[in-house]
Amino acid sequence: MVYLPHTDEERQQMLQAIGVKQIADLFQDVPEKARYPELGLAHPLSEMEIMQELQFLADANLNAYTTPTFLGAGAYRHWVPSVVDDVISRGEFYTAYTPYQPEVSQGTLQAIFEYQSMICDLTGMEVANASHYDGATAAAEAVIHAYNVFRKKRHKFIISPTLNPQYREVIRTYTQGMNLEIVGDEDLTASAADVIDQVDGDTACVILQYPNFLGQLEDLGDLIARVRAKDKKTLVAVAVNPISLGLLKPPGDYGADIVFGEGQPLGLGLNFGGPYLGFYATTKKYMRQIAGRVVGQTNDVDGEIGYVLTLTTREQHIRREKATSNICSNQGLMALAATVYMSALGKQGLHKVAALNYHKAHYAADLIDQLDGYTVLRERPFFNEFIVRCPGTVAEINHFLLNTFEEHEIIGGYDLGQTYPHLENHMLIAVTEMNSRHEIETLAEALAEFPEEDRL
Amino acid sequence: MAIDMQARYLKSHEWARQEEDEIIVGISDHAQEQLGDIVYVELPEVGDEVAQGEAFGSVESVKAASDIYAPVSGVVTAVNEELEDAPELVNQDPYGKGWMIKIEPSDPEEWDALLTPEAYEKVVEEEA
Amino acid sequence: MKEPLIYELSVTGREGVKPPALDVPESDLPQELLRDDLPLPEVSEVDVIRHFHHLSHKNFSVDSVMYPLGSCTMKYNPKVNEVAARLPGFTGIHPMQDEETVQGALYIMHTLQEDIKAIGGFAGVTLQPAAGAHGELTGVLIMRKYHLDRGDTKRDTILIPDSAHGTNPASSSMSGLHVVQLPSDARGNVDLDELRKVANDRVVGLMLTNPNTLGLFDEHVEEIAEIVHGCGGLLYGDGANMNALMGIMRPGDLGIDVMHFNLHKTFSTPHGGGGPGSGPVGVAEHLVDFLPGPIVTIDPALSEEELPYYTLKMPAKSIGRVKSFWGHFGVIVRAYTYIHMLGTAGLRRAAEHAVLNANYMLSRLRDVYPLPYDRICKHEFVLEGHLPDAPDVHALDIAKRLIDYGVHPPTNYFPLIVHEALMIEPTETESKQAMDYYCDVLLKIAEEAKTDPQLLHDAPHETPVRRLDEVKAARKPHLRYEH
Structure with missing residues (x-):
């Protein structure tokens, strides 16, 4: 055809x-x-x-929305309200281009302005851009942003060992041709606090994650104060899980200079990893060096309020090789989905979703902690994801959960040993509002029944 | 096009004027005309070192961004902070309120290499 | 018709979508870590739907009007693509699930990798890059690493024709390379003499957009490949304009070593108001090991006869991962659907008609609008939006006046090498009637430019807003709702 x-x-x-x-x-x-x-x-x-x-191929996959799932590690199973897909399925939105002609793109432009406003509100920051490809590329853009703030005169970037391993990889990929140094994650057993000692007068930026990749809430206020004590000018960038900010004090309140993250939890399906949404916010002080599209409010010739792409001189079509980044798009439709999600849940709804995540994750942790052979590592508070020391290999336990346990299929947690060798036989378990009490209890039951002969 | 007869110029359209021991720097009337409405001026910080012929900042209109080059080498002793909120001063008064930075020059001989107002006028004519 | 900001519709205490009740015991909250206030809007579900429907009415889109933005390939986005990508068996997969539980998804990715290899004439493909510019960065990093891996460390320069997209130089400088710009010759091709002067042992590669942004096929593509390869460099193909050439020729056959494709242009996936796109990169044999990953391969150890087992694998000398997970899977499903409905002959017919349509519109407009490069074009062409007998009228005025007639303007002020450029790309899915209407309007506007230029300066007249003050927006940036 x-x-x-x-x-x-x-x-x-x-x-x-x-x-x-x-x-x-x-x-x-x-x-x-x-x-x-x-x-x-x-x-x-x-x-x-x-x-x-395609139906045959779709059926060949296990659907995490209809299977009890405890897998997170950067992508999360949340309920997507019906209004989200209704809005992003409108051809007026999804078959439009980047809003170069503002008079006939006010729908897209105003929605992005609302998105920027909500990202600022959520993160406690002053300025947000129209989005990046995903959380990992937003992390790389944070590095380049800080590099540009210091006009490429500071060369050291410290990344926390507890920053998502994929984010750390993408930062290194992006910067391999730049004359800068990425340090901090040499010892993966270290915490963020351990690496802040490396901050010095050549350090452009420290990149933290909150909650960190291991689900823990490291003491953000203290971490930022320590960076400031070592060097006043060094920027602090913090990756966040946006749902957690329904409950938690945002990094902006602690004085972060850049807050970014993976926006997938805000109303986007799991989609086997994409398309997702990199949200990105900073302060007014640093807005002229950010990458990506930015929408601003202005007036038309009749004085009516309208919206345009602005601060465009940072961008590649004007600056070419001197641009702050090569990016020339945003995740327009995904940003729209997140805007609809945050609108539909609103102030109270997002708070409730965050609270559900918190309480359910803690309930699950309490149950699992009581099981023979399993220990929940609780030296730090957590939001909706936590570490469990297991009595067997995570691969075998997950195989047992998926294929063996009383014909239930359960998708288990993330095998931390893959990226943190000292956490071999440790599972990262994510619990969201989608996990019913029954699912959580079934998981605990299944873990308890992991056969003795397969235990270490 | 207005030309400040007291100033010296670069081919890249910056002007420089001696005021006591300092050199005050901005962009020419011709440059601001070419750029159109200026929306932002990026300037260095006091204490930064600049080198003759090297970019020390940039000036932006809606559709263009141009680097601004230092007419002489030295240390920045002042920047025009008013431009942060009122970049249009560069359009309105390029040789006066639209000044950008002051430099304490490190090599007095560099001044002599700058274009005289007459020579600069010729540069502009040739460009046209 | 003004639509308030969603914040302005907020009523204290109003709730929208309600999350379920808590069905487990509450745990203690860490009081010192909690936020005081979450200043999001408080609106009902009906408020949300009406608000975003109202906003949608303020957009032009391919579903509503002809949208011939040059270089953007605004073709029809088939509805079946959307239905396919929304199958719960695709949207519901967690990217870290056991490979054994995602074989259907991996099959689609593997097949699309193979399809793109076939279409481009390449030996390897990554689907990971999220957009065209992201694919460019990937491609440039691959070229850079290829030279470094051979111990050839002095190469630091990328050659880029002056007609290129601004992303080419931006991607190159992000990769730490210097950019040398190449001029175009009188026929819009890369100037070969100038190329010979700068082709030396410092060159990482040349980034060629072909057809270029003038819509012209570079007549010396083989010589360019020879010169670039002759100095040890690599030839990068910017695949933004591949809609002109699908099934007509394979870039790999003409010496292109690495190229990004835009699934959202060439393979009909929607632009989404700015994204998500998808920018797969294809490479020749000598670059396969440098691809970012992981990419989908067949694991022979786990495969049974007629039932291959797909697995994700990192190439040996990979530049590294360029984004989270594996790529824009939702976009990949759409492109897979399109390619498998068109097949070899269908893709070729699509390209042929994209070129037929562009040349047809050009034939209707060439006598009125100045044409800087007079040749058979490919999928798009560039006119000057500046008429000799209407000196005060600019490309922007013409673009805005088109809106009054209910069609989307072409790309204007790009490429930079054409004065007051109007860059028109109708795509193959526009009918002769739609194109005739567009041409009639452009011819009428050329008349209006002479008789009533003010009409053009004031355009558009009937849109939700009229021309906006971009100077004010940039001088005093107002980038969010202030509570």
Whole structure:
């Protein structure tokens, strides 16, 4: 099936108007030896056939929304209110381009302005951009932002060992050609507090996570104070789980300079890892060096309020090689979804969702902590994710949960040994409002029944 | 196009004027005309060192951004903080209230290499 | 019709969507860590729906009007793509699930990798990059690492034609490389003499957009490849304009070593008002090991006959991960759907008609609007939006006046090498009637420019807002709702 409207007659009229005999005449400048290759793609399918195939492929996956799931580690299973998909399914939103012509893009522009406002409110910051690709690329942009704030004269960036390992990887990928140094995560058994001692007059930025990748709430106020005590100018960037901010004091209140994170929990499906949403906020002081699109309010020639893309001189289409970043899009539709999510839940709803996460996670931790062979590591407070020392390998326990336990399928937690070798046989368990009491109790029951012979 | 006859110039359209022991720096009337409505001026901090011919900041309109180059080397002794809230001063009064920084020069001979008002006028004419 | 901000609709105490009740005992909250206030709006579900529906009415979109933004490939986004991507078996997968539980998703990714290899003539593909610019950064980092891995450490320069997208130089400088700009010749091709002068042992590679942003196929692509390869550099292809060439030629066959594709342009996935896109990168054999990852491969040890087992694997010398997880899977499903409905012949027909449509519109407009490069174009063309007999009228005025006639303007003021550029890309999914209307309007506007230029200066007239004060927006940035 091809989405082409022309009749043969119209095609002939068009060719005649152009002054060529056939369509092939329009491709004479393509080297002849390379023209019209045989691509060997699969036989084309009708809409009915492709949907049958895709339904089969979709059914071949285990759906985490309909399976009890305790997996988080950067992507979380939350309830997505029906209004979210209704709004982002509107063609007026999803088939529009970046709002370059503001007069005919006020819908997108105003929604982004509202998104920026809500991200500021949530994080306790003054300025937010229109979003990045995801939490990991937002982390990399935070590094580049700080580098630009110091006009590339400070070269050291300290990343907490408890920052999401994928964020740490992406920071290194992005900066491999830049003349800067990424340190702090050499010893993965260390905490954020341990690495702040490395802050000095050449340090552009310290990057923390709250709650950290291990689910813990490190003492953010103290950490920021320690950075300031070592060097007043060093920026502090903090990655956050946005749902936790329904309950917790935001990093902005502790004096963070940059707050960013993975916005997927704000109304986006798990989608096997994407598209997600990198939210990003900072202070007025540093807004001129941020990357990405920014929407501002202004007036039209008649004095009416309207919205435009602004501060564009930072961007690649004007600065080219001197731009603050090469990014020239945002996650428009995902930012819209998050805006609808935050609007629909609102002040009270988001607080309640956060509280549900907190209480359910603590209930689960209490149950699991009582099981023979399992210990919950509780040296720090946590939000909705916690570490469990297990009596067997996490891979085997997860296999047992998924395939063996009384024909229930349970998707277990994240195997921390993959990225933190000293936490071999430790599972990171995430509990959200989607986990019913029954699911939590079934998990505890299943863990208890992990066979003795498979225990270490 | 107005030209300040007391000033010296760079081909890149900055002006410099001697005031006591300091050199005061801004961009020319021609430059502000070319840029259009200026929306932001990025300036260094007092105490920063600048080198002749190197960018020390930038000036931005809605659709363009241009680096501003130092006419002489030295240490920045003052920046025009009013431009932070009123960048339009550069449009309104480029040789006066729209000044950008003051430099304590480190090499007095650099001054002599700058363009005279007459020479600068020729540069602008040639560009057109 | 003004729509208030959602904050302005807020009523203290009003609730929207209600979360479930707590079904477990409460635990103690860490009082010292709690926030005092969460200043989000308090609105009902009906308020939310009406508000965002009202906002949606203020947008032009492909679903509502012709939207021929040059370089953006605003083709129709088939509805079946949306239905496919929303199947719960796709939206519901956690990215860290055991591979054994996601074989359907991995099959789709693996197949799309293979499809893109076939379409581009490449040996390896990553689906991880999130957008075109992200794919560029990936590609430039791959080129850089390839040279370093060979011990060739002095290469630090990227050559970029002056017609390139601004992202090319920005991606290069993010990779720590210097940019040397190449001029275009009189026919809009890369100037070969200038290229020869700068092709030396410092060159990492050249970034070629072909067809270029003038919509012209570079007639010397083979010579360019020869010169760049001759100095030890690599040839990067900016795939933003691949809609002109799907099934017509494979970039890999013409010496392109690495290229990003834009699934949201070429393969019909929606632009989403700015994103999400998807920017897969294809590479020739010698660059496969440098791809970011993980990428999907078949694990022979776990595969059975006729039932391959898919697994995620990091390439040996990878530049590293460029984003979280594996890529924009939701976008990947849409592109997979499109490619598998069109097949080889369908993709070629789509490209052919994209080019036919652009040339048809060009034939109707060329006598009125100045055409700086007079050649058969590919999927788009660039006119000057400045008419000799209407000196005060600019491209921007013409663009804004088009809005009064209910169509979206073309890209203006890009590419920079054309004075007052109007860059028009109709795409293959526009009918002759839609294009004729657009051309009729442009011709009428050319008349209006002479007879009533003020009409153009004041345009648009009927939109929710009229021309906005961008100077004010930038001088005193007002970027959020103030409580």
